[in-house]
Amino acid sequence: MSYRIPMGPYHPALEEPYKLEMICEGETVRDARLHIGFNFRGIEHLAETRNYYQVIALMERVCGICSFIHTLTLCQSMEQLAGLTPPPRALYIRTIMAELERLHSHVLWAGIAAKLMGFKTMFMTCFEIREKVMDILQAISGNRVNYSMNRVGGVNRDIEDPHAILLMVQALETEMARTIIPIFTTSATARSRCAGIGVLTHARALSCAVVGPTARASGVPQDLRRDAPYAAYPEMEFDVPVEPAGDVRARLLVRALEIMESCRILRQAIAKLPPGEFHVPEGKLSFAAGTAVSRVEAPRGEVMYSITWKENARNPSRVHVRTPTYANMPAVRWMVQGARLADTPLIQASIDPCYSCTDR
Amino acid sequence: MNLLTALARLLLFPGLLFAVPAAWFFLWVERKAVALMQGRIGPPFMQPFYDFVKLLGKTTPPRTGIGGLLMRLWPLLAVSAAAGAVGMLPVLPASGGFEGDLILLLALLELPSVCIIAAGFTSRSIFSEIGSAREAALSVSYNIVFLLAIVSIAAAQHTFRLEALATMPASPLLWLGIAALLVCLPARLHLNPFSLPNAEQEIYSGPMIEYAGPELALWELSHGLEWVAATGLVATLLAPHITLWWMAVLLFIALSFLLVLLLSTLAAATARLAIDTTVRFYWQCSLLFAVLAISSALLMRLRS
Numbered sequence: 001m002s003y004r005i006p007m008g009p010y011h012p013a014l015e016e017p018y019k020l021e022m023i024c025e026g027e028t029v030r031d032a033r034l035h036i037g038f039n040f041r042g043i044e045h046l047a048e049t050r051n052y053y054q055v056i057a058l059m060e061r062v063c064g065i066c067s068f069i070h071t072l073t074l075c076q077s078m079e080q081l082a083g084l085t086p087p088p089r090a091l092y093i094r095t096i097m098a099e100l101e102r103l104h105s106h107v108l109w110a111g112i113a114a115k116l117m118g119f120k121t122m123f124m125t126c127f128e129i130r131e132k133v134m135d136i137l138q139a140i141s142g143n144r145v146n147y148s149m150n151r152v153g154g155v156n157r158d159i160e161d162p163h164a165i166l167l168m169v170q171a172l173e174t175e176m177a178r179t180i181i182p183i184f185t186t187s188a189t190a191r192s193r194c195a196g197i198g199v200l201t202h203a204r205a206l207s208c209a210v211v212g213p214t215a216r217a218s219g220v221p222q223d224l225r226r227d228a229p230y231a232a233y234p235e236m237e238f239d240v241p242v243e244p245a246g247d248v249r250a251r252l253l254v255r256a257l258e259i260m261e262s263c264r265i266l267r268q269a270i271a272k273l274p275p276g277e278f279h280v281p282e283g284k285l286s287f288a289a290g291t292a293v294s295r296v297e298a299p300r301g302e303v304m305y306s307i308t309w310k311e312n313a314r315n316p317s318r319v320h321v322r323t324p325t326y327a328n329m330p331a332v333r334w335m336v337q338g339a340r341l342a343d344t345p346l347i348q349a350s351i352d353p354c355y356s357c358t359d360r
Numbered sequence: 361m362n363l364l365t366a367l368a369r370l371l372l373f374p375g376l377l378f379a380v381p382a383a384w385f386f387l388w389v390e391r392k393a394v395a396l397m398q399g400r401i402g403p404p405f406m407q408p409f410y411d412f413v414k415l416l417g418k419t420t421p422p423r424t425g426i427g428g429l430l431m432r433l434w435p436l437l438a439v440s441a442a443a444g445a446v447g448m449l450p451v452l453p454a455s456g457g458f459e460g461d462l463i464l465l466l467a468l469l470e471l472p473s474v475c476i477i478a479a480g481f482t483s484r485s486i487f488s489e490i491g492s493a494r495e496a497a498l499s500v501s502y503n504i505v506f507l508l509a510i511v512s513i514a515a516a517q518h519t520f521r522l523e524a525l526a527t528m529p530a531s532p533l534l535w536l537g538i539a540a541l542l543v544c545l546p547a548r549l550h551l552n553p554f555s556l557p558n559a560e561q562e563i564y565s566g567p568m569i570e571y572a573g574p575e576l577a578l579w580e581l582s583h584g585l586e587w588v589a590a591t592g593l594v595a596t597l598l599a600p601h602i603t604l605w606w607m608a609v610l611l612f613i614a615l616s617f618l619l620v621l622l623l624s625t626l627a628a629a630t631a632r633l634a635i636d637t638t639v640r641f642y643w644q645c646s647l648l649f650a651v652l653a654i655s656s657a658l659l660m661r662l663r664s
Contacts, residue, residue: 005487117632118553120394120628121394123398124398187631189553189631190631192633193634340635341563342562343634
């Protein structure tokens with residue numbers, strides 16, 4: 001006999017309100033339906049009522065975790081319309097901030113995944129390390145969540161003491177390599193909860209067009225930092241970790257390896273940080289009429305902004321956002337089919353969902 | 361055992377007067393130890409007591425009919441059974457007892473778990489029903505190992521008297537039995553890695569989800585008393601035979617405390633297992649234990 005069991009919109013396993021309605025037989029999930037839209041804030045419409053300074057502050061508040069990535073993508077598309085090229089130092093600072101944000105997002109996700117496995121000690125360890133990443137972000141930008149770093153044509157704040165940041169990054173890298181990565185890869189109970197769970201096959205990953213670590217864990221080698229580089233990524237050397245297995249463990253491994261690659265990029269970017277200005281000279285900006293599109297590899301996958309400007313307008317006439325969770329969430333249905341009920345919180349979390357971005 | 365000593369054991373030591381503060385103390389030790397291992401501060405010493413008093417003061421929406429009556433009855437039954445189990449532990453030397461009291465103790469130890477299962481199904485919430493189903497599956501699995509361990513120790517002593525068990529000299533069979541009991545304790549106390557029935561990230565708090573106020577306070581108390589009874593049983597088996605009563609009491613408390621610390625460490629160091637992995641684990645354990653117990657019993661028979 002099958003029965004329906006709702007997970008959400010308010011559930012201890014979910015950080016945000018959304019609903020996964022599962023049809024179960026015993027402890028086995030036969031099918032699932034995902035409902036979103038509990039957190040709609042009308043940000044895209046609000047953006048049409050803001051000028052080019054205000055819209056950056058507004059879009060920063062789309063997401064509390066990847067707030068830098070959203071303004072970066074927005075500013076890149078606005079720079080295309082304004083015909084501005086940020087100075088090289090600004091591009092490097094953007095790369096550093098983006099990688100720090102990826103670090104803190106991945107460590108946060110590792111903590112949540114640990115909590116969903118019932119491994120609260122690991123959750124606390126992850127969040128302690130995340131605090132250190134947040135400290136670096138605060139040291140650079142003065143803020144912990146909404147960094148206010150991006151502006152059209154550069155960044156708002158300079159990195160004045162790159163050496164101190166480099167030391168913090170090195171300490172962080174040692175700690176991650178010593179604690180988080182070994183525990184997730186060697187702990188027997190953690191492995192039993194991840195291996196072979198929530199499999200998304202390569203073919204299914206392609207047909208669902210998933211992005212980011214979810215795609216890379218199903219053997220799809222895509223990463224915008226390498227395939228369509230932006231900011232200072234063309235000058236960075238890094239690998240794109242790809243795992244063929246497609247299960248939760250592969251997603252965990254891909255993110256763990258990405259943490260190490262992020263540290264590698266950070267070290268290079270800080271060492272090579274070029275001198276000079278960090279934004280274009282101040283002045284009134286004028287935007288060409290038309291639509292510009294920018295894509296950036298966020299911690300969860302590809303973020304796309306499409307921004308349209310009308311002739312001589314002060315405000316954008318349309319700002320459209322496509323977030324990685326929007327591309328990843330249909331895959332959850334295929335991942336949970338046939339899974340144990342006990343694994344569904346972890347499986348739905350393994351795409352690192354961010355429904356506040358998706359609902360906007 | 362006359363009526364007076366029986367009442368003293370049930371009400372004073374190791375019964376209610378000792379067991380209730382000990383239950384709160386062990387709940388605090390577990391929470392504090394896990395918190396310290398996780399780099400948190402943890403609750404203040406009196407927190408379990410405050411929780412109990414606070415919950416007692418809450419009013420809950422009335423449930424009518426037989427369902428409401430049963431929902432009030434299950435926690436009461438669980439608390440009485442757990443308190444009775446603690447009262448029967450042969451802590452003091454020459455504490456009396458009667459032939460077959462071991463069987464009664466095992467039954468009393470099992471009752472809270474049965475009450476939890478019944479409470480989950482009575483509350484008719486989908487989450488508590490899943491929690492109860494998990495508790496039932498878990499209970500069937502670990503109880504085989506638990507009962508095998510106790511029965512093999514009892515069979516070696518040719519008696520079902522608790523006192524004879526407590527005074528049993530150290531032997532491989534006793535150690536094997538204690539090891540088997542220790543394997544069962546995390547599941548019996550719903551600790552990681554076997555905290556499936558109350559897995560909050562999966563099914564909220566399982567069978568307890570519909571409970572609030574005084575009834576929830578009683579569940580918390582029965583959980584604390586289960587801690588005292590389960591760790592106490594292993595502590596009495598572990599403790600060497602001492603004739604001085606105050607030494608015996610101190611040793612009992614110290615051993616129970618160490619067991620609580622051991623279980624807390626295990627809970628802090630592991631993730632939660634899924635139900636099929638857990639059931640498989642316990643059935644493999646019972647197979648392994650059965651082979652070991654029979655071979656060690658044969659060896660003992662050959663040697664004597």
